[in-house]
Amino acid sequence: MxxxxxxxxxxxxxxxxxxxxxxxxxxxxCNTIFLGERQVCSKCAARDQMETIKLAQTGTxxxxxxxxxxxxxxxxxxxxxxxxxxxxxxxxxxxxxxxxDPEQIQFGMPVEVVFDDxxxxxxxxxxxxxxxxxxxxx
Amino acid sequence: MTDVYIVxxxxxxxxxxxxxxxxxxxxxxALLALDDCGLxxxxxxxxxxxxxxxxxxxxxxxxxxxxxxxxxxxxNVANACATGATAFREAWTAIKAGLYDLTxxxxxxxxxxGLLGGGGGAKGISKEGLLGSGTMPxxxxxxxxxxxxxxxxxxxxxxxxSVKNHHHSTLNxxxxxxxxxxxxxxxxxxxxxxxxxxxxxxxxxDGSAAAxxxxxxxxxxxxxxxxxxxxRASVLSSDPWQARDLxxxxxxxxxxxxxxxxxEMAGLGAQDIDLVELxxxxxxxxxxxxxxxxxxxxxxxGRLIDDGDVALGGKIPVNVSxxxxxKGHPLGATGIANIYEVSTHLRGxxxxxxxxxxxxxxxxxxxxxxxxxxxxLEKAS
Numbered sequence: 001m002x003x004x005x006x007x008x009x010x011x012x013x014x015x016x017x018x019x020x021x022x023x024x025x026x027x028x029x030c031n032t033i034f035l036g037e038r039q040v041c042s043k044c045a046a047r048d049q050m051e052t053i054k055l056a057q058t059g060t061x062x063x064x065x066x067x068x069x070x071x072x073x074x075x076x077x078x079x080x081x082x083x084x085x086x087x088x089x090x091x092x093x094x095x096x097x098x099x100x101d102p103e104q105i106q107f108g109m110p111v112e113v114v115f116d117d118x119x120x121x122x123x124x125x126x127x128x129x130x131x132x133x134x135x136x137x138x
Numbered sequence: 139m140t141d142v143y144i145v146x147x148x149x150x151x152x153x154x155x156x157x158x159x160x161x162x163x164x165x166x167x168a169l170l171a172l173d174d175c176g177l178x179x180x181x182x183x184x185x186x187x188x189x190x191x192x193x194x195x196x197x198x199x200x201x202x203x204x205x206x207x208x209x210x211x212x213x214n215v216a217n218a219c220a221t222g223a224t225a226f227r228e229a230w231t232a233i234k235a236g237l238y239d240l241t242x243x244x245x246x247x248x249x250x251x252g253l254l255g256g257g258g259g260a261k262g263i264s265k266e267g268l269l270g271s272g273t274m275p276x277x278x279x280x281x282x283x284x285x286x287x288x289x290x291x292x293x294x295x296x297x298x299x300s301v302k303n304h305h306h307s308t309l310n311x312x313x314x315x316x317x318x319x320x321x322x323x324x325x326x327x328x329x330x331x332x333x334x335x336x337x338x339x340x341x342x343x344d345g346s347a348a349a350x351x352x353x354x355x356x357x358x359x360x361x362x363x364x365x366x367x368x369x370r371a372s373v374l375s376s377d378p379w380q381a382r383d384l385x386x387x388x389x390x391x392x393x394x395x396x397x398x399x400x401x402e403m404a405g406l407g408a409q410d411i412d413l414v415e416l417x418x419x420x421x422x423x424x425x426x427x428x429x430x431x432x433x434x435x436x437x438x439x440g441r442l443i444d445d446g447d448v449a450l451g452g453k454i455p456v457n458v459s460x461x462x463x464x465k466g467h468p469l470g471a472t473g474i475a476n477i478y479e480v481s482t483h484l485r486g487x488x489x490x491x492x493x494x495x496x497x498x499x500x501x502x503x504x505x506x507x508x509x510x511x512x513x514x515l516e517k518a519s
Contacts, residue, residue, distance in 0.1 A: 074266050
């Protein structure tokens, strides 16, 4: 069991010093940004042109759903959000600190990426995890 | 290359058959399709069998063990919700290639109840409800809300799709349900994933459908042209790269790609289509596909449902079978059940739900991941 929390996805980076961040892999041939490591660009098919970058910490809400029925043991309701980051990357996650009510959610609303414990979820070895969330930009 | 015709096609009434095996359920549709054209399993030169739940279970061979082991080649097909249509297309391709004159395509599925999708990988912890939702109702809700973002499509407009398709299914004895669901019933049903209520999600059912395909010379030789349906276009696409692919499974661009190719192959346009069976896995999805298939311009789908153009009796009736929303969605069978529905209208045999004077129809399915299959069918002349 690790003393420090583990990243919930491989593209969430937890440096030894400094704040956590999301990492993208950018094709230097066509500039497309991907989540997670890869060797070949699925847009332009260039090989071995990927460079790691830090993803933007802010963006806007592109689409969402308010989830009322999920798998057993998952707390509902919650907002599943699609966010366009300011660097052009799109990521998906929970939108928090907003009422799960369509009246309270506006397309294009500015949001920021925040990092927090993964809702108390632990793996079979007892490890805790760090996750990312979106919240309205303050 | 020869033209290819459907000479026999049928489906079983969709329902729940927990006491039957997948091959048994598939065999019933296969026999119905053979009876529809008066042929036997011995006449078939190859079988293409679509099924997802037992994709590694040799369902096609086990189906022949039920109805006749002739030694013919069998190909088992899995392509998400495009599975049945892909099996049909493989049967079409083989005749086009000149390999065979008579092929059989079967789609079959036995479903559990409950939500599809999500779950995440085995490593680490579940991402469901932590990094958004991977359930199908949520994924298709997000696809619909993208349309709402662009064009202002409303919850009520999405809900009207379900009202329409449930109404259509009251005229279809082979649909799972024949129940009218007024707008307030649909909108007040249990909210699953906003804006999709329970009545805006397709029904998990068991079912099967099958088609017998033939080359033009074989149709004439057998004297089956009277009820034959010509396959004017058969197209399969995968999802081309799109900016939001990594987090939003794309049902739009693969449909647009396939629709463009299908219209080109058939040498006609959307204005020539008399009815459409499209992939209404969720009410939100149907709205998107009006535009993806060119039934209206971009941003006009809300008006199309408001004006009743897509209802039976409208300009371009969509999902007069009741669609996946009410006829039911046995994943591997759906693609051939759609083909059965359109063929039945082209033959003028659709009873109370008949689209009058229908001569050309279109079928469309999407397998998330993604695969899109489109067929354009025409009454043989």
